[in-house]
Amino acid sequence: MKQILMQDTSGTLKKELRDLYVSFNSHLRDNGLADKAQVVLVSDIGVHNKGMVVKVLPEGFIYINVQSTHIADIVAKTVVNGAKVDALAYERPNKQMRIVLRHCGILDPESIEDYIAHDGYQGLANALAMGPEKVIEEMKKSGLRGRGGAGFPTWLKWNLTRAVKGEAKYIICNGDEGDPGAYMDRSVLEGDPHAVIEGMVIGGFAVGARNGIFYIRAEYPLAVARIQKAIDVCYAKGLLGKDIFGSGFDFDVEIRLGAGAFVCGEETALIASVEGLRGYPRPRPPFPSVKGLWDKPTVINNVETLANVSYILFKGGEAFGKIGIEGSTGTKVFALTGKVKNSGLVEVPMGTTLREIVFDIGGGVFENRAIKAIQTGGPSGGMIPQEFFDTPVGYESLQKLGSIMGSGGMIVMDENDCMVDISKFYLGFCVDESCGKCAPCRIGGVQMLEILKKITQGKGELDDLEKLSEIAEAMQRASLCGLGQTAANPVLSTMKYFGMEYEKHVINKKCPAGKCASLVQYSINKERCTGCGLCARNCPVNAISGDRQTKYTIDMAKCIGCGNCYEVCKFGAVLRQ
Amino acid sequence: MAMTRDDLNKLKAETQAKEPKNWIRVGYSTCGVAAGAKEVFDVLTEEAKARNMDLLVKKCGCVGLCSAEPLVEVNIEGAPRVFYGKVNKEVAHRIMDEHVCQKKLVENHIYEI
Known part of the structure; x- marks a missing residue:
């Protein structure tokens, strides 16, 4: 058949x-x-x-x-x-490559036997047999860099913590994923919890830590439940606790829940939160590798990084290092969302272009509308316009474009998205999430947001644009932590690439994408109007009146510019200006 | 009872030997559950039990195509292995009737991943 x-x-x-x-x-x-x-x-x-x-x-x-x-x-x-x-x-080109997601959707996350049958805990057994120095050596060969955003080489981080003298050290898995639209860490924690635990034990062994802590946001109940179940069964099997694999190495793991503050993804704020304090960042140095949790040397790795570690120690660092491009090895998981046909998680080797990700894997834009930009790196990242879609994805290449790799959110924007409105959204997110400790972030963010609101309401003035860049620069230079330093990035990158849109808002008082309600006027073309009344039924403020004979009209005094009528009209009779 | 490397390899070999020929995997991460994976999983397990079939229905993580959740992967001897997306109760019943029993693919729900 x-x-x-x-x-x-x-x-x-x-x-x-x-x-x-x-x-x-x-x-x-x-x-x-x-x-x-x-x-x-x-x-x-x-x-x-x-x-x-x-x-x-x-x-x-x-x-x-x-x-x-x-x-x-x-x-x-x-x-x-x-x-x-x-x-x-x-021939269908196979652009995806699964390392981090190697088990997601394949094995039962609640069955340790299933994980072991798929080569689970082999990497840990290798690591314990080769000793900490060699583990770090292997990591160096792999070239793995932190997948949480900043891209610090993992082996170097481990080496720094390892070099610090002291009995008690900690390794923390940062599962405080907070970027809007990003959820790869949740998926890995839920789909392959043992791979992350295995990576953590290997990391703990390499740096000399005996305690590991999963810091996971409480909004991820299923992830927490699966990690907890995995930890319990590991203890029962002797894969956690005393004398793992008869190597004399002891390791304990526990979970701490985060309350979902974005700033707690920043490592010093995360440590404060684990200690039971308010999630405030503190100035660095001293870096956590020297003085971290309970003032002890601490290494903090992201979920995706740790899932890579267990793979590297199983397959070998050299093999991993051959994947990807110079300076950015391995693969990266992106949460592809926005106006893309197939939204979801994609994992591609570093060096894959944005175009391949969005068009070949994601299937292109909804209703074949024109794509305007791709947002990477969440609220700390930037907008990448069309002309750079052939850039190979890597830590440096994205930075050059004024964006960042970040944790891997990738949001596709089409012609109906207004860049001023989007940067207002991201900035608003950072203003909400700002902890308020340092003035540049606390005050600068609010001021920038006020200016953006003004612009989208059609009250913008020319020197507002200058003010925006000025405040942005102050925030970048003077904020205490990454949140404030990068909060202005979405605004700066949109001003750089879509300056025209800002000018149209300020000078012509028009929103080219038709998104900013106060800058858009709707009217009905009587010749095209068939009098069906669909627009009137969808108007939330009853601003549209008329009947089949006289056709319909919009009462501008009542109209709030929501655009419902424009969306529903099947005859193109509603005009937007 | 600490595990040794030999124990690990033994457990690996044992589990691999027990791998069933016929299986159905249901995407059971937050995205799948939110889209209704529980209902689908329940239908599939009940039907498999009611028909007394040699078939393992198991919960898995998310395979990535979240827009098509709940996703169900079906591997039955004598039919190609495929993913079904946007599965609901009715489609789950059809998967059991058509794919599992008659070895015919169910229309309009196949996704290539």
């Missing part, structure tokens, strides 16, 4: 798809092959914008731009003989 899968990947060939489906079936029937193959319509065939796509299983041949004239050929060659129709064949 073969399966013939088909999908219209252009989104415009609804009728043709139906016809093809029917013709395939009748062709099979006419040739007495009806019980040899099943024709199946599918939701996503894994290929994008290649017209009608047909895939034949079990061979897995993919044919693109298929028309009804090709049916006989496909049936005769592939269905009957299992051979490929070369003229139509297409």
